[in-house]
Amino acid sequence: xxxxxxxxxxxxxxxxxxxxxxxGEYRMRILVGMATCGIAAGARPVLTAFVKELETRxxxxxxxxxxxxxxxxxxxxxxxxxxxxxxxxxxxxxxxxKVPKIVAQHVVNGNPVVxxxxxxxxx
Amino acid sequence: xVRSHVLVCGGTGCHSSGSDKLFDRFEAELASxxxxxxxxxIQTGCFGLCALGPVVVVYPEGAFYSQVKLEDIKEIVEEHLxxxxxxxxxxxxxxxxxDTILSLDKTDFYRKQKRVALRNCxxxxxxxxxxxIAYDGYMALAKALTEMKPEDVIKTITDSGLRGRxxxxxxxxxxxxxxxxxxxxxxYVCCNADEGDPGAFMDRSVxxxxxxxxxxxxxxxxxxxxxxYGYVYVRAEYPIAxxxxxxxxxxxxxxxxxxxxxxxxxxxxxxxxxxxAGAFVCGEETALLNSIEGKRGDPRPRPxxxxxxxxxxxxxxxxxxxxxxxxxxxILNGADWFASMGTxxxxxxxxxxxxGKINHTGLVEVPMGTTLREIVEEIGGGxxxxxxxxxxxxxxxxxxxxxxxxMDVPVDYDNLIAIGSIMGSGGMIVMDEDxxxxxxxxxxxxxxxxxxxxxxxxxxxxxxxxLEMLDNIISGQAELEDLDRLESLCxxxxxxxxxxxxxxAPNPVLSTLRFFRDEYEAHVVDKRCPAGVCxxxxxxxxxxxxxxxxxxxxxxxxxxxxxxEVKKAHVIDTEKCIKCGACIDSCKFAAxxxx
Numbered sequence: 001x002x003x004x005x006x007x008x009x010x011x012x013x014x015x016x017x018x019x020x021x022x023x024g025e026y027r028m029r030i031l032v033g034m035a036t037c038g039i040a041a042g043a044r045p046v047l048t049a050f051v052k053e054l055e056t057r058x059x060x061x062x063x064x065x066x067x068x069x070x071x072x073x074x075x076x077x078x079x080x081x082x083x084x085x086x087x088x089x090x091x092x093x094x095x096x097x098k099v100p101k102i103v104a105q106h107v108v109n110g111n112p113v114v115x116x117x118x119x120x121x122x123x
Numbered sequence: 124x125v126r127s128h129v130l131v132c133g134g135t136g137c138h139s140s141g142s143d144k145l146f147d148r149f150e151a152e153l154a155s156x157x158x159x160x161x162x163x164x165i166q167t168g169c170f171g172l173c174a175l176g177p178v179v180v181v182y183p184e185g186a187f188y189s190q191v192k193l194e195d196i197k198e199i200v201e202e203h204l205x206x207x208x209x210x211x212x213x214x215x216x217x218x219x220x221x222d223t224i225l226s227l228d229k230t231d232f233y234r235k236q237k238r239v240a241l242r243n244c245x246x247x248x249x250x251x252x253x254x255x256i257a258y259d260g261y262m263a264l265a266k267a268l269t270e271m272k273p274e275d276v277i278k279t280i281t282d283s284g285l286r287g288r289x290x291x292x293x294x295x296x297x298x299x300x301x302x303x304x305x306x307x308x309x310x311y312v313c314c315n316a317d318e319g320d321p322g323a324f325m326d327r328s329v330x331x332x333x334x335x336x337x338x339x340x341x342x343x344x345x346x347x348x349x350x351x352y353g354y355v356y357v358r359a360e361y362p363i364a365x366x367x368x369x370x371x372x373x374x375x376x377x378x379x380x381x382x383x384x385x386x387x388x389x390x391x392x393x394x395x396x397x398x399x400a401g402a403f404v405c406g407e408e409t410a411l412l413n414s415i416e417g418k419r420g421d422p423r424p425r426p427x428x429x430x431x432x433x434x435x436x437x438x439x440x441x442x443x444x445x446x447x448x449x450x451x452x453x454i455l456n457g458a459d460w461f462a463s464m465g466t467x468x469x470x471x472x473x474x475x476x477x478x479g480k481i482n483h484t485g486l487v488e489v490p491m492g493t494t495l496r497e498i499v500e501e502i503g504g505g506x507x508x509x510x511x512x513x514x515x516x517x518x519x520x521x522x523x524x525x526x527x528x529x530m531d532v533p534v535d536y537d538n539l540i541a542i543g544s545i546m547g548s549g550g551m552i553v554m555d556e557d558x559x560x561x562x563x564x565x566x567x568x569x570x571x572x573x574x575x576x577x578x579x580x581x582x583x584x585x586x587x588x589x590l591e592m593l594d595n596i597i598s599g600q601a602e603l604e605d606l607d608r609l610e611s612l613c614x615x616x617x618x619x620x621x622x623x624x625x626x627x628a629p630n631p632v633l634s635t636l637r638f639f640r641d642e643y644e645a646h647v648v649d650k651r652c653p654a655g656v657c658x659x660x661x662x663x664x665x666x667x668x669x670x671x672x673x674x675x676x677x678x679x680x681x682x683x684x685x686x687x688e689v690k691k692a693h694v695i696d697t698e699k700c701i702k703c704g705a706c707i708d709s710c711k712f713a714a715x716x717x718x
Contacts, residue, residue: 001379002387004265007256014257021128021182021246034206048161051126063183064126066207 019060027061028107033078035069041076042095049096050079053103062107075118081106090118127162127204130180132245134169134331135324135363136485137176141193142166145177148193152200162204165254168332170245172232173485175215180245187227188213231501232483237464239472240288240448241488244332249367252374255335261380263451264339267346268388271454276347277303280450282458284470288325289315289406289443290518290547291623292469292536298440301430302348305438310350312341312392313415313434313441316357316364317399317406320519321570323550325474326444328486330357330364333448334371338381338394340442340450345392348440353392356411358399368396403520403574407622408441410576421578422622443548445474465491469535477503479552480510492533495525499553510555514638518547520567520574521627523634524560543634545627559656560639561646565593567631571624582625585616589632596643598659599650606643610636651718658702661717665706667692669714676706676715 001007032038032047050064072078075092079102082088089112091102098116106112114120131137131146149164170178175189179199186209188199195213202208211219217230227233238244247254255261267276281296302310314337318326330337341353357365372394375381383391397415404410409423412434433439449471453461462470469491475498478484482504489498495515499505506512514524523544525532532538536546554563568590577583592609595601613629613636620626636643645653652660665676665685672690677683684700687693695706695715706715 004269004386007261007265007386010253011256011259011262014253017125018128018247018254018257020126021130026183031207047126051161065183066205068206068208 016055016058016060020063026063027084028063029082030062030064030107031067031080031082032064033068033070033076033080034066037069037073038076038078041073043077045096046077046079046094046099049099050103053099054107057103057108059103059107072118075121078118081112083110091116092118092121125161125163126183128182129162129164129204130167130182130245131164132168132170132176132178133166133249133363134173134176134244134328135361136169136173137178138363140176142177144193145179145191145196148196149200152196153204156200156205158200158204165248166250167246168244168249169241169328169486171236171241171486171488172215172483174483178245184209184224185226186224187215187218189215231504232485232487235493235497235502236488237472237490238488239452239461239464240329240336240445240474241332241486242452243336244328244486247333249332249334250370252335252371252378252380255333259455260335260451261339263454264342264346264380265386267343267454268386268390273303273347273349276343276454279458280347280453283453283461284458284465284468285446285449285453285461286469286536287443288445288449288473288548290521290545292546295442295446298430298442299344299347301428302350302438302440305431307438308349309435309437310348311434311437311439312344312348312350312353313411313439314341314353314355314357314444314447315406315408315411315441316355316361316444317411318358318361318444318548319401319403319406319574320521320548320550321567322476322478322552323519323548324476325486325549327361327364329444329448329474330361330368334364334368335375336451337368337444337447338371338375340447341394342381342385342392343450343454344440344442344447346390348438350440351391351393353394354397354415354434355394356397356399356405356415358401360401365396365398372396402576403570404576404622404624407624409622411441412439421576422624424621445549466533466535466538468537473534473546473549475549475551477551477553479516480506480555480558481553482507489534491535494531494533496530498534498551499530503553506553506555510557513554513556513558514560514563516544516552516554516563516567516631517550518545518627518630519550520571521545521623521630522547522550523630524554524563524638525634526638528638543630543637545630557654557656559597559652559654560635560642561593561597561652562654562656564632564635565590565597568593568628571628575624575628579619579621579625581616581619582621582628585612585620586625586628588612589616589629593632596646597652597657599646601647603644603647606636606640606647655717661702662697663695663700663702663704663706663715663717665693665695666714666716669712671712671714673711675709675711679705679709681705 077094079091079094179188179191285295286292405420410420414420429439474488670692677685684696
């Protein structure tokens with residue numbers, strides 16, 4: 001390391017890698033159903049797709065976590081997103097391919113992707 | 124691709140209760156669950172709550188698992204990390220709420236703490252320089268080198284009001300300015316990591332949890348005074364600290380943050396380690412310098428002070444580990460930020476190692492001015508087993524005992540001196556009603572007698588005479604006038620000893636004489652130890668009305684001092700009795716007592 005700029009660049013790069021390690025408030029919580037039904041339906045790749053997408057976009061104020069079975073196993077993989085105000089959006093039949101759109105539209109811009117939600121898929 | 128971090132405490136406290144094995148087991152269990160790619164295990168420094176070790180914290184949830192055993196790891200991996208279900212039985216009870224977990228900051232132990240020197244302990248991997256850099260590591264050095272002149276650095280430190288955390292409390296900025304004012308291009312920066320007070324582990328924890336903060340601060344100090352070389356003097360009894368410090372120095376050199384032309388500037392600075400062999404006196408700064416030079420660790424008379432004539436006869440500054448750990452924060456956040464914490468004459472925070480009769484044994488950092496009551500009762504969680512608080516000992520063998528009456532004193536350098544103790548390096552040992560204050564004074568004096576280097580007479584002979592007087596007191600052979608004689612000898616030694624070790628050695632005796640003279644008098648006049656500790660003044664006695672003649676005590680007595688027939692009252696032969704207490708422990712009818 002020969003310059004201040006290099007040091008700063010390394011710091012900024014590392015900051016995104018340790019962002020998960022903080023106490024306190026997150027702007028948004030993404031919960032992936034990881035009960036037996038969820039895992040069987042393919043929740044693992046969905047979970048990793050979210051983590052990867054957030055990392056690419058350097059969104060360190062969002063937390064990705066797992067949750068249990070919420071009782072709608074026929075819709076798995078199920079993903080719930082809690083906004084800062086506590087509003088919950090439930091996405092169903094989520095695949096890794098759907099993840100970038102959910103992140104871009106909902107997480108970044110605050111507009112839920114209606115066609116993936118349980119409301120649009122229930123019937 | 125990492126979504127979760129598992130932080131395993133690798134401080135000495137948790138290490139000795141087996142945390143090093145936890146790390147490997149986590150890696151193995153994660154691999155078998157197929158989670159190695161997305162969950163990272165990190166070994167950190169001390170979280171502070173050593174009483175609950177080994178500690179494991181899982182992020183992003185911030186779940187604080189305490190007293191984790193090897194066999195618990197499979198459950199944490201399968202339940203928490205795979206399925207997202209917290210393992211509630213292992214969570215620290217204070218963080219468990221209805222259906223969520225509370226942040227650690229909300230627990231009694233952490234709520235009043237303010238972590239500055241310990242800012243990265245328990246958060247970063249001390250063996251990875253990149254993690255230190257992620258938390259603005261080496262940015263203070265960069266700022267000093269690129270935006271500040273050496274005199275600006277010294278002014279910032281002076282204005283911050285930072286005082287030496289090793290115990291003396293000398294203003295750090297002033298020390299630096301003395302060394303900076305000396306001419307000559309060969310100067311040295313030393314770090315005193317020879318933490319020797321019984322029960323103190325502040326500096327050890329900083330070195331184990333955040334070694335780079337000390338290296339960065341030493342480089343800043345080197346820039347400020349015009350030195351290009353530094354030594355860390357650390358005791359060999361701290362193997363984990365030494366290992367992490369060595370790794371840190373290597374990594375800093377590789378990254379170009381130590382060595383020649385740091386960050387492309389004209390400034391060069393490098394650091395080496397010198398291991399101490401564990402002599403207490405080598406924590407005294409001039410003895411420390413002798414030891415680094417390869418000489419016997421004897422103190423030198425001052426003046427000349429090290430800032431004028433120190434290591435190898437060159438101008439030298441010596442600061443303590445915790446002092447250095449504060450420096451990068453002060454440079455980055457400014458003098459006003461630091462000076463906004465603390466009391467009028469003692470700024471910032473202080474780390475204390477809480478030990479003795481206290482529920483939350485561990486490491487705490489609080490703003491100066493926090494009261495002893497807050498530290499002991501709120502953060503420390505009070506005294507175990509419903510016992511009554513008697514005193515808190517601060518400053519180790521150089522400090523004194525503070526009684527309950529002074530518990531509301533705000534802790535800072537000057538207040539502690541006013542009540543006969545000292546801040547010291549930050550050891551804080553809590554005592555309850557079962558501790559005999561004469562015995563405590565004797566314990567510390569025995570330590571200083573052992574550690575006296577022998578160079579000056581007041582210390583070599585004087586404190587040994589004091590110890591003999593204490594021996595007479597606890598064996599019931601002293602007169603009342605001996606207390607006055609003891610006291611005047613204390614003052615004589617304080618005034619005449621060569622170095623800090625001897626000058627402060629009488630403090631534990633003086634402070635207990637001041638606040639607990641009644642206990643001394645009970646030993647001398649009544650030939651009685653009120654706390655029931657001093658064996659020579661105790662005799663064991665069986666109450667014939669309570670004794671059922673069960674023979675249990677007689678069977679447990681190692682010297683067959685108890686006799687008596689079955690179902691009849693037993694008797695202790697005081698000639699044979701060695702006062703071990705086995706009879707008290709074994710009696711089911713509370714018939715045995717000491718008096």
